[in-house]
Amino acid sequence: EIVMTQSPATLSVSPGERVTxxxxxxxxxxxxLAWYQQKPGQAPRLLIxxxxxxxxxxxxxxxxxxxxxxxxxxxxxxxxEDFAVYYCQQYSIWRTFGQGTKVEIK
Amino acid sequence: xxxxxxxxPGLVKPSGTLSxxxxxxxxxxxxxxxxNWVRQSPGAGLEWIGEVSHIGTNNYNPSFRSRVxxxxxxxxxxxxxxxxxxxxxxxxxxxxxxMSTYAMDVWGQGTTVTVSS
Numbered sequence: 001e002i003v004m005t006q007s008p009a010t011l012s013v014s015p016g017e018r019v020t021x022x023x024x025x026x027x028x029x030x031x032x033l034a035w036y037q038q039k040p041g042q043a044p045r046l047l048i049x050x051x052x053x054x055x056x057x058x059x060x061x062x063x064x065x066x067x068x069x070x071x072x073x074x075x076x077x078x079x080x081e082d083f084a085v086y087y088c089q090q091y092s093i094w095r096t097f098g099q100g101t102k103v104e105i106k
Numbered sequence: 107x108x109x110x111x112x113x114x115p116g117l118v119k120p121s122g123t124l125s126x127x128x129x130x131x132x133x134x135x136x137x138x139x140x141x142n143w144v145r146q147s148p149g150a151g152l153e154w155i156g157e158v159s160h161i162g163t164n165n166y167n168p169s170f171r172s173r174v175x176x177x178x179x180x181x182x183x184x185x186x187x188x189x190x191x192x193x194x195x196x197x198x199x200x201x202x203x204x205m206s207t208y209a210m211d212v213w214g215q216g217t218t219v220t221v222s223s
Binding site for chain 2: 001032034042043044045046049050055087089091094095096097098099100
C-alpha cells in the first residue's frame, strides 16, 4: 500500500498569508495525485487533480505542484473561506489518502 | 449537474452486513463514469472502499475485497459490507469519478453508520 504523509498536521495562518501544504508518497506515484478540501460536516471537495490541474471554477489562488513522491498545494493569499482540512490522495496504485492538514485561523 | 445522496440504516449489529444505497440524479448512471464508496473515521481517516463502472465492472480496495460488494441498479448503486465490526463505524460517502481521471469530483453528503449491539 502506498502511504501518503502530509505535513504539517496543523497550520495556524492569518488571512492574506501564503500557505504551503506538503504531501509525500512512500513511493513514486508520477502525477497521480489529487487535493481535496473538507469543511466540518461536509464531504470532501475536489480542488486539484493530476497534481496540478485545477477543477473548473477553482480560484487561481490555489495551485498544485510536484511529481514522483513530493507534492505541494499552495494557497497564495488565504481567504476566510479557505480555513478547512486539506487531504491529498494518490491514485497510482489503488487509492489512498493522507491524514490531512488542518488550516486554522491564527 | 450530478448529485449523489446516500441512504441506509444508521446502526448495524456486529457480524452483520452494512447495506447502503447512493441515488444518482442529474446524470444517467449509465453514462461513462465510475461510482465509488469512501468512508471516513477518526481512527483510519479517509479510506477508499471500491467502485463500480457504468457497465458493472468493479475495483475493490484489497483491504475490503473479501467482504465488499458494490453493484449497480437503476439510477443508484449500492454498497454491501459483511462481517462488520466496531472498526467499520464511519461516515460513508458515495462519489463519482469520470473516465478521464481517478480523482472523485462529485460527492454525496455522507451518512453515518455505527456498528454496535
